[in-house]
Amino acid sequence: MLLRLRGISKSFGSVQALSQVDLDVPAGTVTALVGDNGAGKSTLIKAISGISPPDSGEIVWKGHEVHVRTPRDATALGIATVYQDLALCDNLDIVQNMWLGHERLRHGLLDETTMERETRQALADLSVVTVRSVRQVVGSLSGGQRQAVAVAKAVMGKAELVIMDEPTAALGVTQTAMVLDVIGQLASRGIAVIVISHNLADVFAVAERVAVMYLGRIAGQGSLSDYDTQRVVELITTGGDSRAFAAGVASAGGSGARLPGRD
Amino acid sequence: MSAQGPGSGSGSTGVEEPSPPAGGAPAAGGVAPLANGAQPSGTPSGSAPLGSFVSLWLRQVRSGESSVLPVVAGFIVLVIIFQTESAVFLSAGNLTNLLVQGATFVLLGMAEVFVLLLGEIDLSIGYNAAVGGTAMALLASQPNPVPWPLAILVGLAVSAFFGVLQGTLITRLGLPSFIVTLAGLLGLEGVLLALLDLNGAAAGGVVQVTSNVISDLVNGNLDNVAGWIVTAALVAVFGTLSIRRDRFRRTNGLHAPPVYVTLAKVVLAAAAGFVLVAICNTNRGSVASPVTGVPWVVLILAAFIASYTFLLGRTRFGRYVYAIGGNPEAARRAGVSLARIRTICFGLSGFTAAAGGIIYASRLGSISSDFDGGSYVLYAVAAAVIGGTSLFGGRGKMIHAVLGGVIIATIYNGLGLLNLSAAVQYMVVALVLLAAVILDALARRQQRVTGR
Numbered sequence: 001m002l003l004r005l006r007g008i009s010k011s012f013g014s015v016q017a018l019s020q021v022d023l024d025v026p027a028g029t030v031t032a033l034v035g036d037n038g039a040g041k042s043t044l045i046k047a048i049s050g051i052s053p054p055d056s057g058e059i060v061w062k063g064h065e066v067h068v069r070t071p072r073d074a075t076a077l078g079i080a081t082v083y084q085d086l087a088l089c090d091n092l093d094i095v096q097n098m099w100l101g102h103e104r105l106r107h108g109l110l111d112e113t114t115m116e117r118e119t120r121q122a123l124a125d126l127s128v129v130t131v132r133s134v135r136q137v138v139g140s141l142s143g144g145q146r147q148a149v150a151v152a153k154a155v156m157g158k159a160e161l162v163i164m165d166e167p168t169a170a171l172g173v174t175q176t177a178m179v180l181d182v183i184g185q186l187a188s189r190g191i192a193v194i195v196i197s198h199n200l201a202d203v204f205a206v207a208e209r210v211a212v213m214y215l216g217r218i219a220g221q222g223s224l225s226d227y228d229t230q231r232v233v234e235l236i237t238t239g240g241d242s243r244a245f246a247a248g249v250a251s252a253g254g255s256g257a258r259l260p261g262r263d
Numbered sequence: 264m265s266a267q268g269p270g271s272g273s274g275s276t277g278v279e280e281p282s283p284p285a286g287g288a289p290a291a292g293g294v295a296p297l298a299n300g301a302q303p304s305g306t307p308s309g310s311a312p313l314g315s316f317v318s319l320w321l322r323q324v325r326s327g328e329s330s331v332l333p334v335v336a337g338f339i340v341l342v343i344i345f346q347t348e349s350a351v352f353l354s355a356g357n358l359t360n361l362l363v364q365g366a367t368f369v370l371l372g373m374a375e376v377f378v379l380l381l382g383e384i385d386l387s388i389g390y391n392a393a394v395g396g397t398a399m400a401l402l403a404s405q406p407n408p409v410p411w412p413l414a415i416l417v418g419l420a421v422s423a424f425f426g427v428l429q430g431t432l433i434t435r436l437g438l439p440s441f442i443v444t445l446a447g448l449l450g451l452e453g454v455l456l457a458l459l460d461l462n463g464a465a466a467g468g469v470v471q472v473t474s475n476v477i478s479d480l481v482n483g484n485l486d487n488v489a490g491w492i493v494t495a496a497l498v499a500v501f502g503t504l505s506i507r508r509d510r511f512r513r514t515n516g517l518h519a520p521p522v523y524v525t526l527a528k529v530v531l532a533a534a535a536g537f538v539l540v541a542i543c544n545t546n547r548g549s550v551a552s553p554v555t556g557v558p559w560v561v562l563i564l565a566a567f568i569a570s571y572t573f574l575l576g577r578t579r580f581g582r583y584v585y586a587i588g589g590n591p592e593a594a595r596r597a598g599v600s601l602a603r604i605r606t607i608c609f610g611l612s613g614f615t616a617a618a619g620g621i622i623y624a625s626r627l628g629s630i631s632s633d634f635d636g637g638s639y640v641l642y643a644v645a646a647a648v649i650g651g652t653s654l655f656g657g658r659g660k661m662i663h664a665v666l667g668g669v670i671i672a673t674i675y676n677g678l679g680l681l682n683l684s685a686a687v688q689y690m691v692v693a694l695v696l697l698a699a700v701i702l703d704a705l706a707r708r709q710q711r712v713t714g715r
Contacts, residue, residue, distance in 0.1 A: 071596075087596050089589030091657035092582075100586055101597025109577045116517050135518040 001060075002027040002192050003048070003079075003161060008057035010043055017043040018054065019216045025161065025209075028190040030183055032203040032224075035213030036236055041196050044213070045163055048194075049081040050074040080154035081163040086146055088153075090139030094131065095119045097138050098153045122152045126185045130178070144175030148182050161192045168202050180206045200229055214239030333702060334651055334666045337695070338673065345677035352680055356547030359558065363481055363626060365672030366560045367392075370619030371639055372646030372664030373571060374612045379647055380575075380588045381608055382656025383440040387429060387447030388616035388643055389636030394451050395422035395617025396624040396634075397458045400470040403477055411476045419617045425451060426613020430606035440609075452636060459632055469631040472624050480563065481626040484556030487544045493562065494536040502529040560622060564665070567618065571661045584608060588657030616643075645692065646671050649699040670695065 003025040010018040018040050025031050035041050047054040050068040058065050061077055068074050074081070088097050095112070098119045104111040119134045128148045131141070138146060147167050154162055164183070168176045176199075183206050186193050197203050203210060204224065211221035212235040219239045220227075234240070345352040371388055378385040399418030402409045409417075429447050433440045459468045472478050485493065505525060512519035519525075540557060548554030575581035583604045586594040595601055619639075624630040644654075650667030652659025674695065678688045 085592075087590065087593035089586050089593050089657070091589035092585060096582060096586075097593075100582070100594065101599055103579050103582060105579065110579065110582065113512075113515065113517060117515075133518055 001025070002062060004060040005044075005048070006058045006060065008044070008047055008054045008059070010047060010052070010054045017216055018047065021057070021213075021216075021218055023211055023218060023221065025192050025194060027160065027192050028187055029208045030187050030193045030195060030206050031209040031211060032207035033194055033196045033211050033213065034198070034200070034203060034232060034236060035219075038215075039213040039236075040216040041213055042165065043216075045081065045165060045194070045196065048074070049079060049163060075157065078158050078160040079163065080157065080159035080161070082147075082150045082154050082165065082167065084165045084169065086150040088138045088146060088150060091137060093137050094123075094134045094141075094149055097149060098122065098156060100153075118156075119152075122156055123148070125189070126152055126155075126182045128152070128178075128182065142175060143171050144178040147171070147175075147179045151179075151182050151186070155186065155191060159191060161194065162186055163194045163196075165196045166198065167195060168197065168199055176202065200232060203232070204229065212236055331651060331662070331666065334649065334663075334670070334699075337698070338666070338670055341670065341673050341677065345673070345680065349677070349680040352677060354547075355542050355545035357676065357680070358542050359547055361669075361672050361676045362543075363558055363560055364676060365669045366481065366564055367619045367623045367626070367639075368642055368646050368671050369564055369665050369668030370567065370615055370622060371643035372650065372668045373567060373661055374615035374619065375640075375643040375647045376652050376659055376661055376664050377584070377608045377612045377615070378440065379644075379652050379654060380584050380656060380659050381605055382588050382591075383433070383605070383608075384444065384644070384654075385426075385429070385440065385447075385609060385612045386444040386640050387425070387451055388612055388619075389638070389640035390448055390451035390455055390634075391422045391425050391613050391636075392616040392620030392623065392639065393455045393630060393634040393636050394425065394458065394620070395419060395613075396620025396630045397455060397470055398422075399477070399617075399621050400472050400624050400630050401458060401461060404471055404473040408474065411474045414474070415477070415621060418621055419614050422617030422620070423610050423614040425454075426616070427606055427610040429613075430609025433609065434602035434605045448637065448640065455634070455636070456632055467631075469629050470624075471629045477621070477625050478628060479559060479625075481558060481560045481622055483559050484543070484554070485559065485562070487555055490540045490544055490557040494540045494557070497565070498529075498533045498536045501532055505529060560625075563618075563622070567615070568661050568665060571615075575661065580604065580607070585657055590657075619643075642671055642692075645696045645699075648703065649695060651699075651703075653703050654700070655703075667699075 001024050003023075005021055005023040008018055008021040008023075009016070021040070021044060023044070033041050033044070043052070046052040048059065048068065050071045050073045053067075053069050059068055060066070066073075066077060068077070068079070071081075089100065092100070095116050099115045104114045106114070116134060123131060123134065126148060128145070131145055131148075138149060141149065151162065151164070151167075167179050167183070171179060180202060183193055183195060187208075195203070195207065207224055209222065210224050210227055210232060212219045212232060214235065217239075219235045342353070351357055371392060374388045374392075375385060395418040398421045399414045402417055403411055403414035408414070425447065429440075429443050432438055433443050456468070459470060462468075462470050505528060509519045509522070509525040513522070539561070543557040543561070544555050546553040546555050575584060583594060583599045586597070586599060587601055587604055591601060620630070623634070646667035647659065647664050648654060648667065649670055650659075650663030650665065652663045652667075671692065674691055675688060678691060
C-alpha cells in the first residue's frame with residue numbers, strides 16, 4: 001500500500017471537518033474521492049498535501065509513518081497536487097510553466113534546449129498530442145490542455161502520488177476525455193492518482209477504487225467493481241448503504257453501514 | 264534617407280538586441296506557432312515552413328501578441344505627416360537631435376518596464392532620475408570634483424537605493440505600489456530641492472555639469488569611421504549569434520523560426536544600423552564647422568537594451584519577473600520569492616531612472632528645480648505602454664520602451680517644428696497614449712476569447 005491514512009481528524013473550531021478518516025491508496029491505481037459539498041474531500045486532500053496538517057491520526061507512506069507539515073514535505077515524499085485553479089501563468093509558454101521554480105541552468109543561464117526537450121518528452125509520455133507547440137503560451141490552450149500541462153508539471157519531479165482536485169469540472173466532452181486519458185496514462189506508469197470528482201461518469205470511466213466521504217468520514221471505500229452508480233449515490237447522499245451488510249465490503253472505513261444520523 | 268530613417272535607426276539597437284533571447288522571452292517575436300492549439304498535429308512543430316510562419320505571425324499580431332507591428336506602423340504614419348508638413352523633419356540634424364531627445368524618455372521607459380511587468384507601477388522615477396542626476400552633477404562639479412566615473416556610480420546608487428527602499432516598503436508591508444511611489448514622487452522632489460540647495464543660494468537652484476566627459480555622453484560623437492566599425496561589429500555579433508542559435512535549434516528539432524526569418528532579421532538589423540550611421544555621419548553642423556558621427560548616447564542606450572533584454576530573457580530572474588506579472592500565486596507556489604524579485608525590480612527601476620537623469624543633465628549641461636519629474640514619469644509610463652508593454656503585468660519587453668520613447672520624442676520634435684502650441688502637443692500625446700492603452704485592452708480581451 002503506497003499511502004495509508006489512519007484515524008485522521010481535523011476540526012476548525014467547533015466544526016469537525018474530518019473524523020477518524022481511514023483511507024488506503026495502492027500504488028499505480030486511480031482512486032476516486034467522491035462526496036457532496038462539505039463532505040470533507042478538500043480538507044482531506046489538504047491534510048495529505050501539507051497545506052493544513054491534521055490534528056490527529058497517522059499518515060503512513062510506503063509503510064513508514066510520516067509527518068507532512070508543509071507542501072514542501074509532501075513534494076519531497078513524492079506527493080504532487082494539482083489544484084483546481086491549476087496555478088499556471090497564462091503569459092508564459094508551456095516550457096516556461098513546466099519548469100517554473102526549478103529551471104534548468106547552464107552556465108548560470110536558462111537552458112532552454114534541455115527544458116524544451118524534456119517538456120516535449122513529458123507531454124508525449126502523457127500522450128498529449130493535441131498541443132501544437134510547447135512554445136505556445138498557456139493562455140492560448142484549451143481547458144483540457146491546461147489541465148494536462150498542470151499534470152505534466154506535477155509529475156515532472158519524482159511524484160508517486162498525484163492528487164487532482166476536480167480535474168474535469170468546467171470541461172467539455174472532448175476535453176474531459178483527454179484529461180481522463182492523461183489520468184489513465186499516469187496509472188499505467190505506476191503512479192497512484194487520487195481524483196476528486198463530482199462527476200460519477202468520470203469516476204466510473206477511470207477509477208479502480210472509490211472512496212465516498214460523508215460529513216467528514218469515509219462512508220465507504222473499496223474496489224469499484226463492488227460498486228455501481230446507485231450505490232455510490234446512496235452513500236454520497238445518505239452516508240448509508242442498504243446493501244452494505246450483504247456485500248460486506250463497504251465497511252473498510254469502519255463506518256460504512258451506519259445511518260446518516262451523526263455518530 | 265528613407266521615411267523610416269529614425270525608426271529603423273533607433274530600431275537598430277532594438278531589432279538587434281531582443282532577438283537572442285527570443286526563445287526564452289514570453290510571446291517573443293520569434294515564437295511562431297501560437298494560438299490555434301486545438302489541431303492535433305502529432306509531431307510537435309520544429310521548424311515551420313515560411314508560409315505558415317507568416318500566417319501564424321499575422322494571427323499573433325491580430326490577437327495582440329505581437330504589439331510591435333502597430334507601433335511601427337503608427338510611427339511611420341507620424342513620420343510621413345511631419346515630413347509633409349515640415350521639410351526639416353527628416354534632415355540629418357533633426358533626426359540625430361530626435362534620437363538624443365528621446366534618450367531620456369527611453370531610459371525612463373525602460374525603468375518603468377521593470378515594474379510594469381510585475382503589474383506594479385512606479386510613480387517616483389521622474390524625481391528619482393533628477394535626484395540621481397543631481398547627485399552626479401554635484402559630485403562632479405564641486406570645487407574638488409570627484410572623478411567622473413565615481414560621480415556617475417554614486418548617482419546611480421543613490422536612485423537605486425531609493426528604488427529598493429520603496430520596493431521594501433511595498434513588499435514587506437504589503438502596501439500598494441501606487442501609494443508608496445506617490446509618496447516617493449513627493450518626497451524625492453523634496454530631496455531634489457534639498458540637494459540643489461546644497462549648491463548654495465547663489466547658484467539659484469541650478470547645478471552645472473562641468474565635466475567634459477559627462478557632457479560628451481550625449482553631446483560627444485563617435486568618429487565617422489569608428490561609427491561604421493562599431494556598428495558593423497555589433498551587427499556581425501548579433502547576426503552570428505542568432506544564425507548559429509537558430510541553426511542549432513533547427514538541427515536539434517527544437518522550436519525555431521524558418522531560416523528565411525532568421526536571415527531577414529539579421530538583414531533588417533544590418534540595414535537599420537547602416538541607416539543610423541549614415542544619418543549620424545552626415546554633416547549636421549555648418550560647412551565651416553562640421554558636426555558628424557554617432558552620438559555616444561546611442562551606444563549607451565544600446566548597452567542598456569542589450570543587457571536588460573538579456574536579463575529578462577535568459578536568466579532565472581527575468582523568468583520570475585514575467586511569472587509574477589502573469590500569476591503571482593503560481594509563482595509563489597513554485598517557490599519564487601516574490602518579495603525579493605519585486606524589490607530588485609524597484610531597485611533596477613531606480614537605477615535605470617538615474618541613468619535617464621544623468622543623460623538629461625548631460626544633454627542640457629545642467630539640472631535644476633525646473634525638472635518636471637511629474638511629467639517625466641507619466642511620459643515614461645506612456646513610452647512603455649505606447650511601445651506595447653501591458654499595464655496589467657506579465658507582457659512587455661525592453662524594446663517597447665525604445666519604440667515608445669522614440670515615438671514620444673518624435674511627437675514633441677515634430678509638433679515643435681510645426682510651431683504648434685503646447686496645448687496641441689499635450690492633446691496629441693494624450694491621443695496616442697489612449698490609442699496604445701486601447702490596443703492593450705483589446706489584446707487582453709482577444710486573449711481571453713482565444714484562451715480556453
